[in-house]
Amino acid sequence: MxxxxxxxxxxxxxxxxxxxxxxxxxxxxxxxxxxxxxVGRMVELEAEDPERLGELCEKLLANPLIEDYEIERLDGAA
Amino acid sequence: MxxxxxxxxxxxxxxxxxxxxxxxxxxxxxxxxxxxxxVGRMVELEAEDPERLGELCEKLLANPLIEDYEIERLDGAA
Known part of the structure; x- marks a missing residue:
């Protein structure tokens, strides 16, 4: 994860x-x-497949019409 | 700032x-x-006196009873 x-x-x-x-x-x-x-939001999570996090942001976490998102890996990976 | x-x-x-x-x-x-x-919140700001940001979190940005906060400097300072 x-x-x-x-x-x-x-x-x-x-x-x-x-x-x-x-x-x-x-x-x-x-x-x-x-x-x-x-003021924005922060979501922290564990993912088996971090390659799909962009898709998760687009579909669920952010509203791409009015919000930008940025994904940071916390385990040292790129 | x-x-x-x-x-x-x-x-x-x-x-x-x-x-x-x-x-x-x-x-x-x-x-x-x-x-x-x-899910948490993120607040980005510019401050003349970043030493007071902890106090700002305690008084306004966070609810210290139920929330933890973490202050990150974005300009390379400690």
Missing amino acids: ARARVLIRPKEGILDPQGKAVERALPALGFEGIEHVR | ARARVLIRPKEGILDPQGKAVERALPALGFEGIEHVR
Whole structure:
């Protein structure tokens, strides 16, 4: 089994209401100097056939119309 | 400004309904051999003072009762 992490984020140019909500909440909590907040999802899993993870992202984990995804292998393989 | 990524995941032992939902959806989509799916969040941002990101996670980004977080610097700094 190969361990992998999938990072899913809103595409450039797509509104990110969660990120904007974080940015608006910052001043009241005493944080300044934090910008360009983007909120996405992370999925960690173990796969027998990591070659199919791209297909899994397209079909289930991400919405390719509005999200980009990135697959990271966590077991040192390429 | 330092770029950073925060990974937020359900603590070990905490139920992860999103991960379970993904696992249950897999067979109907033709995927086998995928296990231990955990769904979390990813926040990417730029911070003037990255030393305060732990505090930001505790106060706003994560729920420390049920979630663990991990801060990754994306600009090569430690």
